[in-house]
Amino acid sequence: MTFLIADDSPRMRESFKRTILRNVPDGHTVYQARNGGEAIQMYENLRPDWVLMDIRMEPVGGLEASRVILAAHPDAKIIILTNYDDAGYRKAAREAGVHKYILKEQLNEIPGILTGETRHE
Secondary structure, eight states: OOOEEOSSHHHHHHHHHHTTTTGOSOOEEEEESSSSSHHHHHHHHHHHHHEEEEEESSSSSSHHHHHHHHHOTTTOEEEEEEEEOOOHHHHHHHHHHSSSSEEEEGGGGHHHHHHHHHOOO
């Protein structure tokens, strides 16, 4: 299984890699993008199984990157990971077609999402 983690904080990317993906069976590969623009390019080149995307990044944010990726690849599985429990962001993510919108403090949900035990938002 391959993952692309897109977050503008190197510390958060490493934290996601360690805490979330340790629950994934051996044999996974993790790529990292510093912003939505990089995530778009990397998705095109790598076609990861899952994208874990922060919502607020510069110059291209996670919602815009998700829209671009999903417009070209409707089957892409994108999980928005954010600190913002905001109805507007949730609605925009849903309209973009992301798989799930979760708060960074709810990272324990990730294994269930990856295995299909947690339903699509």
